[in-house]
Amino acid sequence: MDMKLMQEKCVEVASLLKHFSHPQRLLILCYLSDGEKQVTDIHEAVGLSQSQTSQFLKRMQNEGLLGLRREKNYSFYYVENPDVLKLLKSMQKIFCK
Amino acid sequence: MDMKLMQEKCVEVASLLKHFSHPQRLLILCYLSDGEKQVTDIHEAVGLSQSQTSQFLKRMQNEGLLGLRREKNYSFYYVENPDVLKLLKSMQKIFCK
DNA sequence: TAACTGTATTATAATTTTATAATATTGTAA
DNA sequence: TTACAATATTATAAAATTATAATACAGTTA
Numbered sequence: 001m002d003m004k005l006m007q008e009k010c011v012e013v014a015s016l017l018k019h020f021s022h023p024q025r026l027l028i029l030c031y032l033s034d035g036e037k038q039v040t041d042i043h044e045a046v047g048l049s050q051s052q053t054s055q056f057l058k059r060m061q062n063e064g065l066l067g068l069r070r071e072k073n074y075s076f077y078y079v080e081n082p083d084v085l086k087l088l089k090s091m092q093k094i095f096c097k
Numbered sequence: 098m099d100m101k102l103m104q105e106k107c108v109e110v111a112s113l114l115k116h117f118s119h120p121q122r123l124l125i126l127c128y129l130s131d132g133e134k135q136v137t138d139i140h141e142a143v144g145l146s147q148s149q150t151s152q153f154l155k156r157m158q159n160e161g162l163l164g165l166r167r168e169k170n171y172s173f174y175y176v177e178n179p180d181v182l183k184l185l186k187s188m189q190k191i192f193c194k
Numbered sequence: 195t196a197a198c199t200g201t202a203t204t205a206t207a208a209t210t211t212t213a214t215a216a217t218a219t220t221g222t223a224a
Numbered sequence: 225t226t227a228c229a230a231t232a233t234t235a236t237a238a239a240a241t242t243a244t245a246a247t248a249c250a251g252t253t254a
Contacts, residue, residue: 148203
């Protein structure tokens, strides 16, 4: 792979990986890696404030990592980007064995 | 894997992944993933200033991602952390095909 | 030893991210 | 329709990161 192409890839991938670089936000992603969850469950599971959890989720949704499904007055977030899911799985193999 | 353990892992892994979250720094890591390189080569390859390249390299060395070998008046940096190397390879599979 | 090359350091400004608190919105159930 | 639960938004303060410029240092070579 040539440097020029690699550079472009790195811009794209780094902007995804920004979201992996915060402990509880990474935990959110791991938590979501086995299926959709509602906001309150997420914020209680990872120990972030409701506000910050909501902000993080929204941002990750805006940037295409997560998807959102609304039902009743719940918001269910899930990992939408398939590459992100792949990466989470392979990180679990590398770091959690 | 339980939440408590996962939380600890995420603290550790997120601090590694911080270094993946900047485009040219990620490019440095990719560039080094096929072997050691000297600083000038690195900064020319990735298009960062000499100063910033040196700062990034030093920081990644301090945090255990990179190793350093000195020869003559050159500094050769290489990926020292084997998990980082594994992750780089698996990212290349996911994002660069 | 003087000049040069490669690398590191320092200081600082600019920007981005993170954290926190307060409040707003929306749907649901009493 | 009131009250409540779930989620979102806003503003702002604090902290961390990134960028830039200037300079220092160390080894090499003329």
